[in-house]
Amino acid sequence: MRDLEDNYDHEDNENDMEYILECVLMEDDGSDEYKELRNNYNSQLTQSCKCSKGVCSDLAECPHGGAYKYSSNKSELVLKSNNSLPIFECNGSCECGINCGNRLVQNGPRRDLEIFDSPLYHSKGVRTTVNIPQGAFICEYAGELITKTESQRRIEVNDSLGYMNYVLCLKEFASEEISEVTIVDPCRRGNIGRYLNHSCQPNCQIMAVRVECPIPKIGIFASRDIHALEELCFHYGGEETRPKTGSCKICLCGSLNCSGFMPNTEM
Numbered sequence: 027m028r029d030l031e032d033n034y035d036h037e038d039n040e041n042d043m044e045y046i047l048e049c050v051l052m053e054d055d056g057s058d059e060y061k062e063l064r065n066n067y068n069s070q071l072t073q074s075c076k077c078s079k080g081v082c083s084d085l086a087e088c089p090h091g092g093a094y095k096y097s098s099n100k101s102e103l104v105l106k107s108n109n110s111l112p113i114f115e116c117n118g119s120c121e122c123g124i125n126c127g128n129r130l131v132q133n134g135p136r137r138d139l140e141i142f143d144s145p146l147y148h149s150k151g152v153r154t155t156v157n158i159p160q161g162a163f164i165c166e167y168a169g170e171l172i173t174k175t176e177s178q179r180r181i182e183v184n185d186s187l188g189y190m191n192y193v194l195c196l197k198e199f200a201s202e203e204i205s206e207v208t209i210v211d212p213c214r215r216g217n218i219g220r221y222l223n224h225s226c227q228p229n230c231q232i233m234a235v236r237v238e239c240p241i242p243k244i245g246i247f248a249s250r251d252i253h254a255l256e257e258l259c260f261h262y263g264g265e266e267t268r269p270k271t272g273s274c275k276i277c278l279c280g281s282l283n284c285s286g287f288m289p290n291t292e293m
């Protein structure tokens with residue numbers, strides 16, 4: 027086993043963080059699991075649209091569902107509330123233009139986000155300096171894409187050294203069975219998404235959004251209208267209600283329906 031201190035230098039690992047614009051692949055650990063992850067990471071979705079007028083709107087013409095997943099709310103695209111998943115955005119092979127209504131997450135984080143010292147969580151958090159409408163895109167949870175084994179190793183290291191954990195596991199379901207698992211760790215390489223805290227009554231939600239790659243981006247969206255200066259947070263367990271097993275950390279979210287513990291990170 028590698029030395030614990032190899033990868034995790036000190037408690038406030040933020041200063042060592044490399045800022046990335048989108049997810050990157052973990053280092054090769056020689057495992058078959060890694061090879062599978064790398065193959066997926068290097069694969070491209072082949073479905074492209076032929077929506078020639080620059081705008082995707084017709085379901086028959088646009089295999090991505092046109093702009094039906096997002097709608098225009100005054101000045102910006104927002105996720106529709108009756109959204110049927112999964113979300114596939116238009117991509118570089120599509121014939122529509124960059125302004126088509128089916129491109130949102132690929133355009134990067136919204137402006138007017140601020141990293142601040144959150145008094146509630148006694149650590150860093152993210153807040154907005156302006157009002158945000160329900161359904162608006164906040165940012166991607168970008169970091170290293172890691173295998174299940176590597177995530178378990180990193181979580182164990184974090185737990186044993188008392189470090190914060192940034193590993194997030196997004197599970198997608200098909201007919202109530204888990205169909206895809208995407209695991210992202212922005213501890214060493216990440217973006218602003220890494221600073222969003224967990225809440226049992228969040229104002230944001232996470233969604234799987236695919237652009238060119240079969241591995242989805244973890245998109246963070248406003249789940250209700252959010253006022254300026256509110257802290258942004260999402261439920262780390264997604265929609266899932268997990269049994270409280272293993273070592274659980276006390277939840278500081280302070281919401282009325284707080285479960286008392288943060289969702290555990292067991293996969």
Ligand SMILES: C[S@@+](CC[C@H](N)C(=O)[O-])C[C@H]1O[C@@H](n2cnc3c(N)ncnc32)[C@H](O)[C@@H]1O
Binds near residue numbers: 150222
């Ligand atoms: C993704 S980071 C969030 C940003 C973090 N607060 C920071 O300063 O970098 C996740 C870590 O934040 C802390 N955290 C997030 N939500 C929390 C909550 N509801 N209760 C207690 N700690 C929380 C935990 O230490 C957790 O491991």
